[in-house]
Amino acid sequence: MAFVLGHNQYGKAENRVVRVFRDSDPHEIVDYDVSVALWGGQDAPHLTGDNSPVLPTDTQKNTVYAFAKEDDVVAQPESFGIRLARHFVDDTEPITHARVRIEMYPWTRLGNPHAFTRDGRFVRTATVTYDGSTTWVVSGVEDLWILKTTDSEFADFLEDRFTTLAPTHDRLMATSLRAQWWHTSEDVDWGKSHDRVVQTVLETYGNHHSLAHQQTLFDCGAAVLEEQPEIAEIRVTAPNKHHFVYDLARFGIENAGEVFHADDRPYGLQELTVRRDDAPAPGLAFDPGQGW
Template identity: 35%
Template sequence: MTLVHKTYGKGRVRVMRVHRGGGRHEVRELSVQAMLTGDFDRTFTHADNLRTVSTDTIRNVVNIVARENLALGNEEFCRAVAQRLLDSYDAAETATVSAHETRWARLTVDGTPHPHTFTLDGNGKPTASVTMSRSGTRIESGVAGFTFLKATESGWARYHKDPYTTIPETDDRIAATSMEASWLWRAAPADYAAANALILDTMLRVFATTYSHSVQDSLYRMGTAALDAVPELDTITMACPNKHYLLLNLAPFGLDNANQVFVATDEPHGQIECTVGR
């Protein structure tokens, strides 16, 4: 029998790069696949791994190149990873590196682009619900899957600790979520679309411009601000899973990582929910 074709590598290497240019941050999130061909036949045919690079090593190369090239665009970043793989491993004949970008659009607050807060490009789906009976009508509006993040000005510290606790305290982390929110009307606004836009803008302004001690802290203040801004609201309910960006330990490779390169992970996630009312 003949081995007709072979390739291997690492897929779904999810990496977030944060380029901190003074007070202005740029974020680039990619899901990378890096595949090699070359002199690896014996790993398939003779259980001989001597010349074959571990897929875990390939992932590390992606992360190291990310740390060394925080501002590269997608094409040049893929090129840099491929070049590093070919330069590092003589057995490799080709390196094919592809990436899908999760695009983040800079949030505008009061007409000014915010330095470190972003919303997912093509974001969110407006929702509406009406329950009508002979005794009255209940109207709710909302948004599903509205995703946003801030690259700094967020922390998680001074929480309960016990022998099961492993997460370290931090006063500077990425805070990101994909929010499901609905709000109950106690009276009809003059314009539902304008009122809904004001609610979302108000919540994002709070998120962007104030320090977040936790997602819980931000949600309560966001809900309170929305109720203050729109008197026709009765309650607002928010469900926000954490989108985790975990700081990569690059010390084994002689590199620092001052909140610049993160691995993106959706599961498991913290699930934070609350309802704020008058």
């Protein structure tokens, strides 16, 4: 029986980079977690232990920090990811592909121009994949918590002998949303575009009378694509953050949807993609290794 080497990649994960722009007044700051994955031309180290084609992961780490100092593109995770990915492929033989994933932790300025507080509303993400000729840029957001106390229903679903869930026409609905959207252009104001997507999702989710969580999520994705033509596809992962009305009747206390027990598992999980019907194939925008 013969064995062959399949897809493989290697890199330096979770490089924590904080960059302070001291030449601006007031100071600016970006806070990143940068992960690099490289592949191409790596048969020898796997099959014979010959490390001559390997760019050490320690070198990759040092490159991330050096570029954070040398290039102002570090101010936006997408542009920083593009800079790094192209360097690793264009300047390093025999690497053919690079993927740079960045998590950005927003900070909000306090009254003092040089003091900040961590903004915990969400984590901003960017993933850049480059193959030597084409660059795929996928922006995103994670841990975007949204909760609605009404205007959400769930009824008329399939039932069988194991069904215990009662239909409802008024429930509390909450999620910790993760979304990724693929740009077909690099001529983008990355910060402005990201802010618009987040605001569109929040406004759509909040103002939508939901007959199903899936319906609300599709409408959020469609609204993003409608507003920003340069976005070809958006993927959404949204767990139900269940809140169950707590049984107070046994104590003689009425609870008309006012006191809930927040339960973290098990939970419903909705995942979907909304894309333009004329959008080009995403290629490596999400795969391999990107997933949802």
